[in-house]
Amino acid sequence: MFWIALSALIMTLTGAGDDTYVIRKFIAHAHEAVAAHVQDEARKRAATATLDDASRAFEKHRVRVGRMSDCLAKLDRSYTATQAEYERCLTDLAPAWDAAAEDLIVLDARLREAVAPPELAAIMRDTDPQ
Amino acid sequence: MAVRNGRSLGLLFRVVLAWAATACGAKEPPPQLPSTGAHDRAASRIELVDLVVGDPARAARVRAIYVEIERLMLTTKAAEAKELRTLGLGACPREPERTRAIFRRFREAEERALERYVALQAELRKETTRAEFARLDAIK
Numbered sequence: 276m277f278w279i280a281l282s283a284l285i286m287t288l289t290g291a292g293d294d295t296y297v298i299r300k301f302i303a304h305a306h307e308a309v310a311a312h313v314q315d316e317a318r319k320r321a322a323t324a325t326l327d328d329a330s331r332a333f334e335k336h337r338v339r340v341g342r343m344s345d346c347l348a349k350l351d352r353s354y355t356a357t358q359a360e361y362e363r364c365l366t367d368l369a370p371a372w373d374a375a376a377e378d379l380i381v382l383d384a385r386l387r388e389a390v391a392p393p394e395l396a397a398i399m400r401d402t403d404p405q
Numbered sequence: 406m407a408v409r410n411g412r413s414l415g416l417l418f419r420v421v422l423a424w425a426a427t428a429c430g431a432k433e434p435p436p437q438l439p440s441t442g443a444h445d446r447a448a449s450r451i452e453l454v455d456l457v458v459g460d461p462a463r464a465a466r467v468r469a470i471y472v473e474i475e476r477l478m479l480t481t482k483a484a485e486a487k488e489l490r491t492l493g494l495g496a497c498p499r500e501p502e503r504t505r506a507i508f509r510r511f512r513e514a515e516e517r518a519l520e521r522y523v524a525l526q527a528e529l530r531k532e533t534t535r536a537e538f539a540r541l542d543a544i545k
Contacts, residue, residue, distance in 0.1 A: 341436020
């Protein structure tokens with residue numbers, strides 16, 4: 276999803292790599308907030324599933340754009356690489372981002388359906404990193 | 406309703422931020438955007454061109470190519486970051502079509518940069534010998 280871009284940006288700036296610990300911690304914290312503020316069990320399960328799906332969708336998209344990046348990097352090492360080969364590396368660019376947009380729209384709608392506005396506000400407060 | 410939509414997008418955006426924060430404790434490099442990888446490779450070579458390309462005129466042209474790639478990708482990152490901020494913070498999109506438009510602008514920024522990048526890669530090969538190209542490639 277779109278979050279690949281931000282994470283890539285920040286990781287580039289920091290020069291650091293990846294570790295799933297922080298995202299797992301955040302998801303665990305969000306789950307706790309949902310458990311604390313969403314009383315209805317069915318809505319609680321729906322909200323939890325949405326958070327999990329958002330995490331999985333991000334990871335999937337990350338891998339997808341990473342394949343394009345790896346393809347470019349490989350061509351960059353070849354003195355005989357052609358424009359056509361470069362273009363083939365990028366054929367998934369538009370589909371990948373279009374799919375990410377649709378994923379986000381669906382997940383956003385699911386989250387809105389899952390929790391009531393006051394519950395959402397409370398979850399936001401609890402998961403605020405500040 | 407509009408506020409609620411914005412809040413839910415904001416919460417999902419925090420998932421994004423949490424992913425972004427995974428920068429700590431690296432084990433292996435994460436998947437990158439194509440423009441990010443392109444930037445990294447060019448930036449690491451700018452100051453070292455003169456050590457590889459002996460002819461001053463060609464060296465200047467090769468360095469200019471790397472500089473243009475670096476600036477192109479940084480400009481692209483700025484444009485992409487602006488779209489992400491629009492999506493995740495402040496005035497969140499209220500309608501799916503607005504979300505699609507933001508993603509489209511993001512993707513178009515990436516596409517424009519990479520289109521120019523491919524042309525610059527062709528220029529790079531014209532300005533270097535095979536041996537020079539290999540030595541530049543060896544710079545990490």
